[in-house]
Amino acid sequence: MKFLSIHITDLCNSSCRFCVVASPLYVSNSVDYESILRFLAANAGQGFEAVNLHGGEPTVHPMLLDLLQKIKDLGYPEVHLQTNAIRLADPLFSANLVSLGTKKFIVSLHGDQPEIHDSQTGTDGGLKRTLEGIRNVKRLGAHVRTNTVITRQNLQRLTDICRLACELGVDHINLSNLHPVGSALYARDIAMPDFNEVQQQVYRAVDLVVNSDRVITLEGFPYCVIRDCRQYQLNNEHREIRMLMRGQVINDYERFMSDVMRVFGEPCQHCRLKAQCGGVYPQYIEYNGWKEFAPILDTSSSDLHPLAQAGAD
């Protein structure tokens, strides 16, 4: 898939302790609206299948509806919105977004209970509104993908979070490895689990989602730490992403993430999947070193998760 990805605001109505862009530390918006419009105009008609809007929280941007109209006018086929879905609890607002071409909502869902979700996102009553928002846009026929950042706080509830998403009719569930930058830089100590702790929980969550006939993807995990489920890695799908981030254009976002934001170490040298694997966040290595990593030497399906093996057959 080929799409544009635009950071439209630094501001947010949540304050997630693992926010990669540190939105809660911004008191004003540094993103120039005109630069967004110029970027969209410059890339129009070049085969981009969608425009992905994110922030901060794009729904707090006062010009969002105007922006959606302009994207539509420029001929982009669809918009994907990365959101906490709090404002989607307003049915009229949701309807406006959908009518202006928003086809996919990528919703942050970090807990299945208020004490898990709201405490991590710093929103009183946030989960309730997020769930209402998801229901609203599902009713309108939009595609919903939830994104759950795996933390120490929600790790034991991962299958419950996935179950909730399935019950809501979510189409696609994405589980993200915590990226320790932005606010998460400070929260590593209390929020970032070791891969050793994560692995089995991820496998169980994957089981549940696959058995529920929904799509599951895993994002930002080195292949070897979830080796049995590596076929669910989000980056298995080829994505061509051109990003506008605070005035800077990143022409190949996937490559940027792999080459600039992640690293490979000694255990990776003999891994047969090194070329596909994005590597590991260096900020994780600073904390935990390389002890959990081991090269994948056998790339046959025999070491895959049983469900995947069945699929492979």
Next chain:
Amino acid sequence: MSDQKKHLMLALSRQGFGEAILGLRVASELKKRGDDVHVLAHDSNALLLRNGLPHLLFASHACAFFKLYLDMCIAEFKPDFILLADYFTTALFFEQAKLSPAMLKDLDIPIVAIDTWNSSRLPRPIDVFTNTQRPVALWEDRVVPIYPVPFLAPEEAAGVYQSLPEPVLLGRKSRQHLRSSLGVGEQEKAVLFCTAEWQHGNYESVEAIRIARWLPALVADYVRRLGRDVHLIHVGPQAYDLKEMLQGKYHWLPPLPPTRFDALVASMDLLFSANISATTIAKAMVSQVPVLVLHNSVSAQTLEEAIAAIPASPSHFMKQWMENTLPIFPFALWPLGYHKFLAPLLERNPYLDALDLAEVLDESLVQGRLSALLFDTAAREEQIHRRAAYLSAVRSLPNGPDVINGKPGAYNEIPEHSYH
């Protein structure tokens, strides 16, 4: 020469950010005036330069090729001035890399040096560890020094300039977010302790290794004595093994990008330091964060000597700590020492009015001041009040570019003989 000037800043310190921070502070003021600044830096400073000034980095293994890097910068950038950030670490770099400072002199470009410690009036050699003395070849005749305040006194010498960082304006919500991200509860307190690479140094001296290793444990013990509601936030290149001791209230962060670090400092309840000239102290000062600095004046070969030198009978922990750390040597800059070296600069220096200073082995004093500065609003305000007078005096000084470019109250021009 046109009004707009070009400055090549050298930030050659390899094990700490302080000197480069001082340099970048001047550089940002030069930029504001319309001057151009390019930086040649050791790559340990990369974090400070990311998204900032144009720069060229070199790695430790390439120190021997420094002249090539320098020549490249001179040829491409054609600077009107060279700015050393700072003087002392530049001299140390040349000495340790076995390079001749003549390569700078021969360029025939005026050299301005941030002289953090007014080298001209410091005793030499420097007292390092117990009895090692570090000779540093300085070359005062070749540079024009400018003197940053803090940490020097505002009346230190002609050429002083104000080197205060911008205060960090952290909103209540951001502060709360940052603290909760660290795991600090709303009713809890957070004490910041920062270390640089050189404080983790694997020195050849056994006593240096001991004090480098054990001081963090003493800091943690002082924090532990305050009770379960106090967290120790440590920013430094390596974590210390203090998690168990502080029962999960020790949180390590690696060196942070400047904006993130500044926000962190401003969100803390107290800065605890063992480096009297740390640039972080000034950051805390302008951000209304109380500061407690530890130093040591005791010199002891044996436990008996150490006990005799302190005002009260030591606690069990302190006794054990002293046993582990012996021989104990005086320090103003843990773990190096520099006690005698910096003493002249601390005499009658109002910088000391803007913070609290405590003898590291004086348990009652350290504990009392820590507790007061954390929990007693009046004590906190009293330090902030003392500090206000100091900051006001510093702010009345000219800024770095004014000094460099000969504005009123500073040099009218850089005299030729100063750099030839």
